[in-house]
Structure formats: C-alpha cells, structure tokens
Amino acid sequence: MEIGIDSFASAMYGSNALSSEEAMEQLLDRIAAADEAGLDIFGIGEHHKKEFLDSVPAVILAAAAARTKKIRLTSAVTVLSTSDPVRVFQSFATLDIISKGRAEMVVGRGSAIEAYPLFGFNLNDYDALFKEKLDLLLRIRDEEFITWSGKFRPALKDQAIYPRPIQKKIPVWLGVGGTPESFVRAGMLGLPLMVAIIGGETERFRPLIDLYRKAGQQAGFAPHQLRVGLHSPGYVGENDQSAIADYYPGYAELWTKLGRERGWPPVTKSQFDNLIAPKGVLVIGGPEKVAEKLLRHSEALGGVDRFTFQMDNAGLSHQKLMRSIELIGSKVIPLIRQNA
16 A cells, blocks of 8 residues: 655644745645655645645656656546646656656646636536547647547647656546546546545445446456555544544644534534544544544545645644654555555
8 A cells, every 4th residue: 555645735733823935845844754754755736725835746746856756646636627738748748857757746727716707617517628628638638639529628730749748648537526427437447546535434435446446347447456555534643642632622623614614513523522433534543543544535435546644734733744754654554554
C-alpha cells in the first residue's frame, strides 16, 4: 500500500490565520519533509475560497518538485468540469518534466461548486461537462495530434498538444464520492480510482468498489490495472491519547462551521468517538493503531493500493504536522509493509 498526504493549502489553523507567504512556505516544507520521510505521494486539492491557497495545484506542485527527489506529486483533485483539458494536460506535462517523471493527477467533478460560476459554467451541466472533458483529456494523454469535437469546447483539428511529458502516460486517477455511476465509469475506462470517504464507516463503500472492479473486468481490464485509492481525514500522534487530544478541537470547530453553512448539526464528541472507532472513517491515533486501521480498511474493501491522509483541516500546527509526517514515514509505513 502506498501512503501519502493530501492538502488544501490551508492558511487557517483553528482561529489563527497565517499569512499566505507563511502558509505556503510551511506547506512546501511539509512536502519536502514527506519526501525525506519516504512517503509515496503528496497531493494538492483545488478550491477557490479565501481560506485555501490551492486554486492552481500544478503551480504549488512544481515548486515542490524543485525541492524533492522521489515523492510523486498529484492533484487532489483537479476540478476537470470547469477546466480546459488542454491546459490541464500542459500544466501536468510541464510538472512531469520539472519533477523528472513524478507527476500524476486525480480528476473529478468537484464536491464544492464555487468554480462553476467563477469560470462561467452551468451547474446543470455538472456530469456532461466532466464526461466530455475527461474524454478529451485521455485522448490528449494518449495522442500527440488530436482531432476532436464536443459541446463545451471549440473543436480541435489535427492539433498538436505540447509539451509531452517524460512518462509515456501520466497516471490519471478518477476521484469519486458516493455516486455508483462514477465507480462504473472509472471501471469501464480502466482508470485507477480515488475514493474520498469523510464520514461514516469505510466498509460501506465495498459494494461500490466491487461495482468498479466488475465494470473494469467486463471492459477487459486486468485486476492489477484496477487500482483503488482511499482518501480520508487522519493524523498520527505520539500515541492514541495525544493524537485525539490534538485533533478533536480543530476538527469539531471546522465541521461545526461547515454544518452551519450546509445545514448539518454540530459535531459532538460521541460522533467523533464513533468515527475513530475501528470501522469509522477517521484514521487517528498512534502509529500502531493507524497502521492496524489502514490494514483493516484495506481488507474490508478487498484491497487498497493507496491511502492519503487529509491532515491540515483540524487546526493542527505546522510543528505537529511535521512530526506526524515523520511518524508516518518512520513507523506507520514499516508497520504496514511488515504486516501486509
């Protein structure tokens, strides 16, 4: 199992705001630390909100590429529905060159909708936009010269798309939430699947992952091509008690704020306790507990090839995040690979 971290480039830690310069410098330090610690992947999300600095993930990842050597660098996710697939490909092909072949991307429709009015798209075209643009992105990835036409973008006629990446095919993962059609689409295209699970029990996604694998096998793809990734909130502390004490206050503050915006009830400690229970989605604790939980999640889902922590959404200081990265590299990853 590959292990990594996803970040939204947050400039907020609980009630304390950092300057944009401070937040970005700290983020790049954490990516460099993850590389040094032996983590496999680091992802940057895409949002268009005041509290996040990740509106252009490829730029942040390119800065990180210059400071790292081995870790793979990915979006998490690129909101493809509101982006031009040509520019997306060019950005990540350039990242691939800068990083010497370490670029990846996770593409999706986006769980937040602020990009649609910002870039002049109709939310009623939510799925149609993504379907068409994914088709074009994959065509560009596979072919240097493109002839293509669609509804939402001007046609291309024998048009060359440059630069070309170092990798023959930049890995494109399909980011999904809980829509069965999205799992089937990923399977039919033979794309690796990145499942974002932020609430409830992780094992409830097993039927959807089975649907993905069945669709992929029916489309002629071998089992090893149908990779499954899992993205969930998590944090590794020195021990279980300190990890919970560090994480809960900021988590409760954030999700209570989101609840007010979206009509959800406030977060309670009993709800949090259910989420950190063995089957719950939050991967929080000391290294032994975290490794055990990741292996349990993998078994429940029929095998997980990649797990990424969402760590910077609970008001944790840069120092605590850096220590968590160190613990993931020095203790969690060896435990997982020893017991896998």
